[in-house]
Amino acid sequence: MDANTTPWIQIVQLEEPSLKDNTADAERVLQSLKSRLNVSAIDIDLSLLKILPTLLRKTQFNLRCVLFKEKHQWVLIDIQDARGTQLCAGLAVDLGTTRVVLRLLDLATGRPLAESAFDNPQEKIGPDILSRIHFVEKADGLRHLNELMISGLNGAIVDLCASQNLQPANIYAMAVAGNTTMTHLFMGLNPRWIIREPYIPVVNNPGVITAEALGLQVNPRARLLIFPNIGSYFGGDLIAGVLFSEIYQSKQTCVLVDVGTNAEVVLGNENWLIACAGAAGPALEGGVTRMGMTAGPGVIDQIAVDPDTLAFDIHTIEDLPPTGICGSGVIDLAAQLFLSGMIDVRGKLLPAVCSSKIKTIDGLSHLVVVPAEKSATGADLTISQADLDSLMRSKAAMYTILETITGSVGITPQELHAFYVAGTFGSFINPESAIAIGMLPDLPRDRYKSLGNSSLGGTTLALQSDAYHDQINQIRERITYLELNVNQDFMNRFSAAKFLPHTNTKLFPSVTVVQNSK
């Protein structure tokens, strides 16, 4: 068995009471734990007090104690016979708008045991945050959205526990992160003011509450840490990402970019942190990732174009016949089209080069990526000029945001020490392609680091040490939120970035375009 590495599980062998030492049972346990953890106060639930005296005497005062840290003090969550072998589990949850990911941990060691994920059941109400917030206006809308999430989680918890021969009641601690709206819906809080000027959440820092209060069917005394938000547009998932990326303790300036439903950027080091989000007014509407479908079996995620033959070398997830193209595939495609001269610096399809690959549908040019006879759908898989135009705006927005946030502290994107890419979409992006189209800066490739699901990574840390709980609040307080003003300067930068890779090609020295004259 692993040695304990977290503070949550403590085995105590207490002195038995005597006439000389008639401290009450509860204080006997708590004093021992306080001295062990070097903390001044530990709370105990009434329901534990009810079982404590009998258990103490049955176990000859030898207990395994399960603890967690609330906002202002530690709390004793369970007591067990120290000789028992039942595992105590923790559950880290990333509450995504489209997908919810769970990671089960051994609470004593912090070691991950298993993971699972399910589509956010609120998608049946609306695919995005906005549609769900509007649904809250309906009678019982909020309760319905909340119940979808809670029952979805409860079902996933049962399955995940079963896979490890555990009961949901073995889960004693949870850490949950999501964007501000998802967190509100999870707690049953009305998010209606999040999208209305001046964009006010109900709460910034909910802290630690009981899982029971939320209707989660884990141990009834289990505690749940909810990652705080900074405001309506900067949620707990980002705080979790900053925690996981460790940029908050880096000596040199790094950036964390979470390209999910939105593009969120945190720039900083051990001294300061600046954040901004991609939704910055009408010019950027549609966001960074409007294109493409969600990654899944049969979806094209990588494309190479032979610069000589212009043949497409397509890779699909699980190598199945292609069904569509996902966001990272679109970036790959655009980069390859540009590098092989099939689109120009404005992102326009060049009929002379693409020739028979172009079809006109409804008066709009489409590039056939996979012809009907090779696709899983039996129809051509195409990308339209409009799709490419949208990508041009998205990539320009991304780069402009990076220029703006680095510029706000007097540096350029090229000076970044490390570039962390997080989020489900972001983790599939090939930096080489993203640089080729000028979406990401032309840094040495080893400065790019994919974090995977950094929100899940951050919630996992919160279940591994209480030191991270303080860090979470410190990160929250240290972040300065940069309001992106879509002013003339911003629009100038944006216009300059709407070329491949950029109007100023000196910014992208490593991007070399084949002058294809076919």
Added chain:
Amino acid sequence: MDANTTPWIQIVQLEEPSLKDNTADAERVLQSLKSRLNVSAIDIDLSLLKILPTLLRKTQFNLRCVLFKEKHQWVLIDIQDARGTQLCAGLAVDLGTTRVVLRLLDLATGRPLAESAFDNPQEKIGPDILSRIHFVEKADGLRHLNELMISGLNGAIVDLCASQNLQPANIYAMAVAGNTTMTHLFMGLNPRWIIREPYIPVVNNPGVITAEALGLQVNPRARLLIFPNIGSYFGGDLIAGVLFSEIYQSKQTCVLVDVGTNAEVVLGNENWLIACAGAAGPALEGGVTRMGMTAGPGVIDQIAVDPDTLAFDIHTIEDLPPTGICGSGVIDLAAQLFLSGMIDVRGKLLPAVCSSKIKTIDGLSHLVVVPAEKSATGADLTISQADLDSLMRSKAAMYTILETITGSVGITPQELHAFYVAGTFGSFINPESAIAIGMLPDLPRDRYKSLGNSSLGGTTLALQSDAYHDQINQIRERITYLELNVNQDFMNRFSAAKFLPHTNTKLFPSVTVVQNSK
């Protein structure tokens, strides 16, 4: 309307949120309250977060906030439209073994509104603590005892609120004190180890819990402060008494004596506090107050004996025909019998003096206090020699305890600056009579102060200012518990005190006995 005098009710007019100040609703309220109360942390319940945003906007950010203090931080219990006029109430409760007393307060001003009391419904299980603890061994015994108390309280709360045109949901804060066993039964905690060596309670300091967790039908978010105990024999009612007596901040040394089911004594001043309880081994078994019935209508509470005619001048509660004699009446009677020469210094009835007032029943001498024709019962009301012998032991025990506890710090009972008498029984005792029989020391009479129900007084204070919450814990930590060793020295003192007023009559210079030769 009274101005606020407690910290619990705060009216806040908040700045409305703006793009420049997009603090979340909860933090907006809490920051204002934290600065108002000058505290670092205030918690808020999830259920309040659910109603907060709508209420804030409906009231133009003008709220009445109800707060209370938990063990480690303040907590926001309710929010209301500041223009509302509904009173917020607090409830102080003395959980007596035989009687439960409730006092309703205006939580804004601390002003008492009404009181009520009811017989402890656990009396149907057993009249004393011991019998109730034994009942816990039965299946469902603990739950049954707990439910008797909780449902008794819920009924009393409904009636008390109705008398003030309030709803139980208007009660937001409670403070409860009782002896250690009563407190355990109230919380549903098993008291079985309280009476078994080494006499260990389940908990010493339960702190503040939600009233809902105990099944109390007040506001579901109401918080309840439970006075801590020092051990099995020194309960929260005594801590409440010390708080109410203010001896903990007296420059000069005072004593607090609570003569209830047991005799409990606290000696001290602003620098130190020493406590002991009357149950000190076999010599004192039966306690101080075994005699007499509970005070009630028709019960004799005062007696004077004419020194010349030896006629009894009897006073009954509510001036009804006499039904019996209560504890304070017995002390009055014994004092009068002694002062008029009807009993000797050993407490023995003197047939030569009492003459026809003595009857022999079952071979034992009885003094007829009220003849059958004048009593409400139609039978003689008598006191037997055995009753008087019992009183002699009780009064000697009381005085010996006082001598022992004062002796432990090198003073005598005669040096006490103030003598506070608390408890339902204690409050009826006439110090003159108690001094005459040598039960209490022969101090100037103005040093005796009757506190009434000091447990209720202490719980009332806890609802008037949070400063008292700190005092409660400081008192608890400052008290040294003096274990009464029934050793030779104690038995010598006890034997010397088993005379009227005492073997050493110099200790009672004001007690003058009529040498009655009739």
